[in-house]
Amino acid sequence: MPRKSSKPRGAAAHGPVGLTPAPRPALKAGPPNPSPAAAVAEAEGRKGPDAGAAAAAEALERLHVGPAPDGDPPPALEPEPEPEAPAPSQPPPVEASSSGWSAAGGSLEEEAVRKLHELAEADGEEVALTEEEAQANDQRQEDEICALEAIFGDAVVILDRKGGQRCFQVHVHIEIPDSIDVSTRLSYGDGTLKYGATSDADDDDLVYKFKVEHLPPILLRCLMPASYPSHRPPFFTISTYWLDKGMVSSLCRMLDTLWQEQQGMEVTYQWVQWLQSSSLSHLGFGNEIVLSKNDVTCDTDKRACLDDGSPDVIIPRMMRYNETKHHEAFLHAIHDCMICFSECPGVDFVKLPCHHFFCWKCMQTYCKINVKEGNVVKLLCPDTKCEGAVPPNVLKRLLGEDEFERWEGLLLQRTLDAMSDVVYCPRCQTACLEDVDNEAVCSNCLFSFCTLCTNRRHIGEQCMSPQERLLILEKRQQSGRLQADQQRRIFEELKSLKEIMKDCKQCPKCKMAISKTEGCNKMECWNCKEYFCYQCNRAITGYEHFQGSCVLFPQEEIDRWEMQMNPRVQRQVVAQAHAEMYGRHGQPHLCPTCRQPSPKVGNNNHLFCWACQKHFCALCHKPVPKPAQHYGPKGCKQHTADP
Incomplete structure (x- = not known):
């Protein structure tokens, strides 16, 4: 039976999935299956229209739909479970291996041990050792495994100790920079997505690229013979699913070289360290990893254990592993809540599918207030620049049972109200579907009624207005x-x-009645957020629509704004109203320039035309460019009463 060391190693002792939760469960909106654009995807299609390239693009979109070969990912938005201490007789769960084998025990582990023993038998008889040499090798092997367990923690799992031979496996996590690009050429044929040609001259393929911060580990399995380390190296296999056979065979040969350089010494730690730090550079990968299909013509090392999977399986597995490790790092770290600005560990945060996160208390208060006020449509991410919705499974944990039922009821009611073909039975108020003849049948009381007048349906008669x-x-x-x-x-x-x-006008999308009190003719429906023109009632996207027959601002709206913002215009409007009033009383004072009536304020004969902005005299009706010269002893009197 496999055995795992009980020695803790910091955070690694918690395993790859669970952390000891805080008083509240950590929520994480499971990583949405990223589209190629969201995963920094780049697709290069054919130069001309081709059904094959289009089919490949469609298949690429389905990369993240299929289940993981090594088991389903943790359910989204579930609290991280507290890891239970495993019994001594039971192997604890560890990370899924790169070949899809787990360390939880079973036939796959037995098959791996059997293969290592086959490699040992094929190598020939064991070297004859003296009792002193055998005891020395046994002690050195035990010390080496203890050192590996102390250094790598849960990544080391003992598989077998039968016959005095130690068999174990190590999950080697490759060291990479902050992020690295992964790309591959894809083709679509026979209804499946396949690796394309490696030549850049093939325009029939698609180039798919995405970024990862964590690469799936390489699984190194070792069997220590009794003659190790004095005479022979450990027998080993290397398992991975994202490298081809030629690359894994090259890694096997490099491990042989490391043994030859320090023959007679313990070598497994050097193997693991080299795989961690130098394997990518040894394979020629710099800032980008290129996935390719296995070359059937190359000489494959028998110690290379591979899953010959298709890209529509391998790529989603790499993305899921990256998201899982990213979430583990989030749970370990300390973050600032952007609402209350307090520092909390990741387990006390709620992480939404839009990747924004807020502390539990703030999200709970935010959701409860919105549900209490009935703002189910506005229950979005608290980030002001984000329009992502809060998932229902997150709300269920943040709200109480009664509040969640109220949210469901409000959302259902709002949805039904927004549907143009949903009416309510006038007898029992049950929601019913309206047919094309404006009639409906209640599914609860079976009442058949007219949806216009809510009376019994009147066949052959016109409904009243x-x-x-x-x-x-x-x-x-x-x-x-x-x-x-x-x-x-x-x-x-x-x-x-x-x-x-x-x-009111009806929204062209959801048919909700909308009234405009002021402002421009570009309206936004409060129910479905659709933009439409209030003048012609058509759905629009930008302001290009108002370059035609429809205007953005009605003339009465412009006049109202000018009166509010410009006191001079306001005085002109008042003067015009006064002029019309004086005109109705038979005392108009027409401007000699534009012939528009202007009022006389009190007994002042010096008038100012509101239309042409000219000064004139109410007595002689002549323009007055200079009032000091026009009014005086020899001119008109400036102040007289009207006759």
Whole structure:
């Protein structure tokens, strides 16, 4: 049975999935299956139209839909479970190996041990050792494994100790910079996504590229013979799924070289260290890793254990592993809440699918306030520049049972109200679907009614207008044929409908009634966030629509703004109103320049035309360029009463 060391090693002792949670569970909106654009994807299509390239692009979009070969990822938005201490007789769970084998015990581990023993038997008989040499090798092997467990912690798992031979495996995590590009050429044929040609001259392939911060580990399995380290090296296999056979075979030969350089010494630590720090440079990878298909013509080392998977399996597995490790790092780190600016560990944060995160208390208060006020549409990410929604499974954990039921009810009601073909039964208020003939049948009480007048459907008759309906209701009110509550409800409903149809416009997308009180003609529906023109009631995206027959600002709106912002214009409007008033009283004072009437303020004969901005005299009706020369003993009097 496999055995794992009980020696802790910092955070690594918690395993790859769980952390000891704080008083509240850590929430993480499971990493959304990233699209090629979100994963820094780049696609180079064919130069001309081709169905093959289009099919490859569609297949590429489905890369992240299929389940992981080594098991489903942790469910999104679930709290990280507290790891239980494993019993001594049971192997604890560790990270999934790069070949899809886990260290939890089973037939796959037995198969791996069997293969190592086959390699040992194929190598020939064991070297004859003296008792002193055998004891020395045994002690050195035990010391080496203890050192590996102390250094690499959970990454080292003992597989077998039968027959005095130690068999173990090490998950080698490759050291990379902050991030590294992974690219591959893809082609689509026979209904599956395959690796394309390595030549850049093939224009029929797509180039897919994405970034990762963590590469899946390389699994190194070793079997220590009794003659190690004095005479022979350990027998080993290397497993991975994202490198081809030629590359893994090259790594095997390099481990042989390291043994030859220090024969007779312990070598497994040097192997692991070299795989961690130098394997990528040895394979020729700099700032980019290129995935390619296995070359069937190359000589493959029998110690190279590979999963010959297709790219639509390998690429999502690499992305899921990267997201898992990224989440583990998030849980370990200390972060600042952008609402309350307090510092908390990652387990006390709620991480949304849009990758924004906030502390538990702030998110709980934010969600409860919005649900209490009925703002289910505005229940978005608290970041002001983000429009991502808060997932329902996050809300279920943040809200109480009653609050979550209220949120569900409000959301359902808002959704039904926004549907143009949903009406309510006038008897039991059950939501019903309206057909093309404006009729509906209640699924609860089976009442068949007209959706226009909410009466029994009138086959072969035209439904009455709202005005006719109001007249009938008034007559029924006088005769007392309706109950007071029913009469008031129907009467108010029809009056509201009449006012809405007179002063409102319907959103072209969700048909919600919208009224404009002021501002421009570019409207935004409060229900579905659709933009439309209030003048022609058409859906729009930008302001190009107002370059045609529709105007952005109505003239009355412009006049109102000018009066508010420009006192001079306001005085002109007032003067014009006064002039019209004086004109109605038979005392107009027409401007000699533009012939527009202007009022006389008090007894002052010096008038200012509101239209052409000219000064003139109310007595002689001549322009007055210089008032000091026009009014005086020899000219007109400036102040006289009107006759």
